Amino acid sequence: MLQIRIFPYRLVIGEDLRxxxxxxxxxxxxxxxxxxxxxxxxxxxxxxxKILDTDEAWNVYEELEENLNVI
Known part of the structure; x- marks a missing residue:
């Protein structure tokens, strides 16, 4: 079974991707x-x-930070 670790992202290749x-x-x-x-x-x-460094990207990031502990 595919396991997703707690990292910012996971690259899925090979047998895991299949x-x-x-x-x-x-x-x-x-x-x-x-x-x-x-x-x-x-x-x-x-x-x-955030790498995009736009106001919209920062707004999304800040909203996520505020709601992480709510979920």
Whole structure:
């Protein structure tokens, strides 16, 4: 079974990717012709968005920070 660790993202390749594609088969989530897939956590995606250095990216990051402990 695919295990996602608590990191900003996980690169899924090889057998893990083949297994992931089988598990999500039929919902058009993952194209069949890809050979790698990045899965981002909410926090990782927000941190990555900060690199864009736009007001919108910072707003998303700040909202995520405020709500992390609520969930």
């Amino acid at each position: 297994e992931f594609k089988r598990e999500v088969n039929g919902i058009d989530l993952v194209p069949v012709n890809i050979n790698k897939l990045y899965l981002w956590t909410d926090r990782g995606a927000a941190r990555h968005a």
